[in-house]
Amino acid sequence: MPVPDEPTPPGGTPRAGSRAAARERTHAGLLDAAAAVFAEKGYGAASVGEIARTAGVSVGSIYAHFAGKQDLFLALMDRRRVAEMDDARRHLADGLPSALHDLDHRVTATADDGRAALLAAEAWLYAMRDPDFGADLAAHQDRLRADLLPLIRAERARRGAAWSLTDEEVATVALGLFSGLVQHRRLARDSVPADLYGRALLALLDGLATRD
Known part of the structure; x- marks a missing residue:
């Protein structure tokens, strides 16, 4: 029994x-x-x-x-997403400025991790070839953006300013900036200084503040 x-x-x-x-x-x-x-x-x-x-x-x-290989691959990506967002919530608890070092470290650690680089490249390549897998990967990106959105809203509230982009758009740009810098560093390490992501993100948010 x-x-x-x-x-x-x-x-x-x-x-x-x-x-x-x-x-x-x-x-x-x-x-x-x-x-x-x-x-x-x-x-x-x-x-x-x-x-x-x-x-x-x-x-x-x-x-x-x-359920199969695709489900396994997506579960692998979701495990990384959950771990990264748990880190982000902890680091951003006191606002963005105090978390810059940890965010910069996440960029360099992700870029310098050979296995992570290969997995990310495989995901995007296969998504372009297989519409079903591409749809699942897009859903994964949507979950990542949804995880980030409350942190973006909290940072806007902490600053007490309106932005010229929506919170959803800011989340999309922040993720795109992260991914882009990771890819550049993988190809040319010296092109992305260790503190570039934090400095660029601060400049982005400062520039988004609407002015009367």
Whole structure:
């Protein structure tokens, strides 16, 4: 007779020895293996079987957690999104100026991470070739923008000024600036100083203030 999962304690973290905790560890291990295979082989050439072998599990174990390769790739991207936005919320709690060092570090760390560079390149390339995957990637970008929007609104309120762009547009530009600088630094490291993102973002927001 199946043993039911132990209830998750207050706070949302499963107990270390519970079946739920074991499932979370397996889930994380599958994402780690997928990141390695996608970065090495590319999305198109990667297979569920190879990801399973890298993780040391059966193919069936992957399908117990994910609907397929595309679902696995998007889950991998969402894991990174959640981690990055958790960092952003923590760093921006006291306003943008106090968070500039951490934001700049995020740009350089992302640009200098070879695996992250390959995964991002694979995502965009495959999205251009496969409309369904492109739609899913666009939805991922929408979630990222929605995560950022409350932080943008809080910064505008902290400044006490109206902007010439909507908060949604500011969020889009901030994400585009981040992605663009990351790509430039990957190709030509010296072209993007370590503090450029923070300085550019401050200049952008200062310039958005409407004047009577």
